[in-house]
Amino acid sequence: MFATRAQPVASALSAGVQTRNMATLREIQLRLNSIKNIGKITKSMKMIASTKVSKAQRAMETARTFGASSAAIYKNSNATPLESEDNLFVVSSSDRGLCGGIHSSVAKATRKIIAQSEVKNAGIVVLGDKAKNQMSRSNRGDIKLSFNQIGKSIPTFAEASAAVDTIKASGVKFDNATIVYNKFTSAIAYEAVPITSYSLDALKGSEGFAAYEADEGVLEDYNDFLFANNIYWALVEGHASEMSAKRNAMENATKNAGEMVDRLTMTYNRTRQAAITSELVDIITGASAL
Template identity: 55%
Template sequence: MFARSAIATRSAAPTLNVAGQSRNMATLKEIQVRLKSVTNISKITASMKMIASTKTTRAQRSMNVARVYGQVSNDFVKQSGVEKAEGAKELLVVASSDKGLCGGIHSSLSRSARRYLNEGENAETPVVVLGDKAKVQIQRAFAKNIRYNFNQLGSTIPTFDETSIIASTILADKSLEFDNAKILYNKFVSPIAFETSSIESFPITQIVEAPNFAAYEVQDEILENLNEFLFANNLHWALVEGHASEMAAKRTAMENATKNAGDMIQRLTLQYNRGRQAVITNELIDIITGASAL
């Protein structure tokens, strides 16, 4: 009876151990594959962070130049004493881009646009969207308001030539009747912060009628060119500053992604080592049990 019991124990033990070991090894294999995948993702996000850091530096230099021109032209309009006419038709311009992987920078811009359009007097305001990211979010509720959408923006720093083409297209459309233009954009505050802001663009007819405009002695034949320049300059300022905010937000997003991947790698490594140690312990127990049975 003792011999039969020992033989039964020896014959039954390997079956249970193989099943348990198979399960453990399968789990360890899954953890190992996932660990390798997260490690590769961490390398990609770290590289994207370095690229975004370089692009942020370039974008900030261009932004500082565009901001000077934009502030000077807006100070000129402000010093003339122009005020928004009551009942003026307004055009909403949303300056975003086509790129993602930069946090909620496009979402905040789209929320501000939807909040503006949800106001009763602005429900029929025509909208011009610069970039595909904001378009996708705005057209869900206000598809009928979108008149123009310009894409292929954000891959490089916007140039004034590109902005001039956009401004000329908008101003040349006679069916797009508006008096004032409200330009929504992401204002660059710091490399880790931005805020949604707006620029008011007034037509030259209102600027000429302003009380202090006569002090500038602008010739009548260049008023139309001045109108186009002021509008294009405001658009360029909004696009370049938004591009700098986007690159800074992308750098922050990639930095956070790399940090999260590092934390996940530590947890998976610890889990893998514990599982591997458990397998080794079970194998030792099986060896000791078999030796004791013999």
Template identity: 55%
Template sequence: MLARSAIATRTAVSALNVAGQTRNMATLKEIQNRLKSVTNISKITASMKMIASTKTTRAQRAMNVARNYGKVSDDFVKQAEVKRAEGAKELLITVSSDKGLCGGIHSSLSRTSRRYLGANKDAPVVILGDKAKVQVQRAYPGNIRYSFSQIGSSIPTFDETSAIASVILSDKSIEFDNAKLVYNKFVSAIAFETDSMECYPVRQIVEAPNFNAYEYQEDILENLDEFLFTNNLHWALVEGHAAEMAAKRTAMENATKNAGDMINRLTLQYNRGRQAVITNELIDIITGASAL
């Protein structure tokens, strides 16, 4: 009877040890699968960071060229002392893109646009890019007059901007005097800020106090109006594209660092679990040898 009790006890302990090992092995398998998944994600984010770094360099070169032309137009308006007329109708243009994985750069534009529409509920809106459109459309769907997609996949060209400007200016159903451009301003490779610029009609420019200091012909005023609007719009597009590429590079860098930290934690957890399984197996071997 004593022998049978000892054998039954040993069998029960062995069954518990086998069940514990099975559970530990299942846990280790899950950790190993998750470790492989995070490692693959880390490789993807590291590759996307390298691609974003290359695109950021190209976008900065294009941005510097667009800034030179944009600042000339901006200095011209400032030196002429052009001011917004009282009661002028304003068109809001939100300059965004279709791409994601770049942090909160689109959310910042959407918040600024919604804040403006909260104070000007009847203002028409033109949105460039699907990311800002989705967020603005939830609160102010009736204000959106136009939305342009397929923007941000590459560096915006002046021809593309001219086509967008022609659609906006040729549509007589959109009644506006001034245009307010909301865009992301490139500050540095790791920082951006949401800014805005005003586009004034040519009649307000002609009525400016210091505009008489310039020599001009009457037949070129309409061309000047279209050029200033298109030039500012192109400046905002290229500036926003550079800020987006820099934000995407920063986001992918942070994602790679977070993946590395998670890999270290999972590796430590896996090694501890594996060591515990080996220790239990050694205990069973030693216990069996001692029983014999």
């Protein structure tokens, strides 16, 4: 009598436990498949970024040669920035993400330099949508121009020259320009640093150029060339830092996905073993009841 009444109750309990276990197993299996697919995507993106890093580093070495020549010209001419309140800050970044905090580091460095310089008229030109979003939160009113679609692959000198021409055509007035970019330090490190570009008046007033009776139009073209040269240097070196940071980010994401797959696989196996054990207990209990 007792066994006859207990059997339906035990069957109902076992059915409920089995249903919950099956639902849990299906959820774990779906999540496991999703994470495996994400891991495959991040691994592919890491391989693509690794291929682009080598090309970006070769272009960066060439751009550094151009940048070193500009720095040598300013140094040998003894040019110094003018004491003025009209300063321009060029923030170099890109339009794409998935590369860690590389864009936020440039924005933070720019805000820090502006705060330390204590300038009243700080015009900002942003190269890339990512840094524009960052700078708009704190310096929306100071943004004069913004560019996008620059450096979708490796930036070129033509793109830097077009940016300088657009800045001049827009009527943005400045006496000193500071370009903030990510300097490539190593495969796992970068640093936001500034490059200073001088105005035409500062170039004409320097000792090195004052000794020559150069035409003002020639000096103006030459100063624009130096400005574009520095922007090109910043863009290419920032692109190399971005590709390296993207590769590291995808490598970390792939590693994290693998660790999550291992944990979920262990959880799935334990849950499956628990379900099998529960079913065996039900079978043995039912057989004993009979």
